[in-house]
Amino acid sequence: MATKIIFDKPKSMKDVPMHYCPGCGHGVVHRLICEAIDELNLREKAIGVAPVGCAVLAYDYWDFDVSEAAHGRAAAVATGIKRVWPDRLVISYQGDGDLASIGMGETIHTANRGENITVIFINNANYGMTGGQMAPTTLVGQKTPTTPMGREPSSTGFPIKMAELIASFPAVRYSVRTTVADFKGVVQTKMAIKKAFELQMKGEGYTFVEILSNCNTNWEMSPVDANRFILETMVQTFPLGTFKDERYV
């Protein structure tokens, strides 16, 4: 009997077990990136930048060239790479502590320059790797080790809405927020990533894909409950959608 393969590992992905906690969104997004690269036939042109955060070992899973970056500096490292290789696909992959706290300066200025790279932003509302501390994206009232009574806006401010903020820069080409908390979200995320890569390869400018993703371990929830929390609660602060999809004239 002939077998028909209907689901397989993307070619751009290494066949190894991941270190991520079971059910974590990082692994899903890694796969979506690899699927998009395969479909666009860009494996030999892709150069990734791995952040400091849970995804620092992304190069253990991605089967293409990757650089580490110091905490928060992925966008600057990606800028350096892209300026040397303008025709390659340069992907900066970052968490919320990395992108919106310590690296906020690099994030904003890279977007404002309209650097022709794609930033994949994993918003899991905390610092996963260091034990779930408050991130700039932590929800009001959310308990973390550094907000034991829940995030209190009077002393810590409010969650930063990155996709909206990024969309406000004229040189930005594309800014969206999606989620990988359910099947529909995974499909939309894949489409957004693929579109961002296509825009970059056409030289259209800076593209930004914010993805709501669970950190079930630090949220102290089951993966199923964590995904439900994203769909029911997190999206109230971080609405899904496209915030910018046009080229400045």
Add this chain to the structure above:
Amino acid sequence: MNKVLMKGNEAMAEGAIRAGCRYYFGYPITPQNEVPAYFAKRMPEVGGVFVQAESETASINMVYGAAAAGARVMTTTSSPGYSLMQEGVSYLAGSRLPCVLANVQRGGPGLGNIAASQADYFQATKGGGHGDYHLIVLAPASAQEMMDFTMLAFELSDTYRVPALILSDGIVGQMVEPVELRDFVEKIPEKPWALTGARGRKPNVIRSLWLDDEGVPLNNEWLQTTYETIRQKEVRWETFMAEDAEYLVVAYGSTSRTAKSAILLARQEGIKVGLIRPITLWPFPYQILSSLSLQVKGILVCEMSAGQMVEDVALAVDNTPLYFAGELGGRMFTDIKIQDKIHQMVNGGLQQWQPR
């Protein structure tokens, strides 16, 4: 001969271009502002890229990216900016990324002033960032050397995969002198480890993190072995009137120029004094200092700091009396002052330097 009048800072930038550097990332800070301005104008002429970064933190990490991509790349700054870069410098060293950095030193600590200083010697030669690493540190003393040492820095950095630092100061950066323009470097070494897109090969990874027991110690062993080779092969220094010297002055960078004038003045008075001038501050010329120290009655170290390089000289010298003269944060030496210190050394009127 093709000589033009140039500022030291401009000569450094032109040297980089002639060495094949086509990527420059930097942030304004005095006294090195001529460098980004020069690159901003010159890079488009040679098909290169100039980016004014949003901070020194960004510049050094853009350098990291361009170096990872295999390019010859440079950033320049002055003391406070160099402090801000230190995490990135440690990452560059840990990830074995060749690149050229320059610190045109100014007075510190803190915001300090914009006059010349040599008080970043410890930071440049003993670390600065975290972890066990060294940079190849070259100390130019003229506009010509700003060009020549920058070109050399690119060669050495690529050869060893160790970042190189031009440790200059506000005087050398700002002085205008005739500079002989060097030939453009034609051939830049292949970098098979660089990120270019994994076409027909296994993926390359640029990293300094390993979470297993072995990775970081192995990386450190590689670094230490490389540093040892550099110590064996790349120590550079200059001597001036040292053959028959009974006394020695040790000075680097702009201070070595002032020291030469002072030595000429002292020689006119019949004092047999010479100069040894470290050109590589790391690796430091311990051996030549050690052997020359045996022939002299006293060694005077002059630096525009409270006493930093003098500690390295002390490591090289056993029994010869060692003296120190410093100018603090932004004040310059005069030849008269160094001449005066030489007199005091010869007459026994100077207290010996002691480890403190």
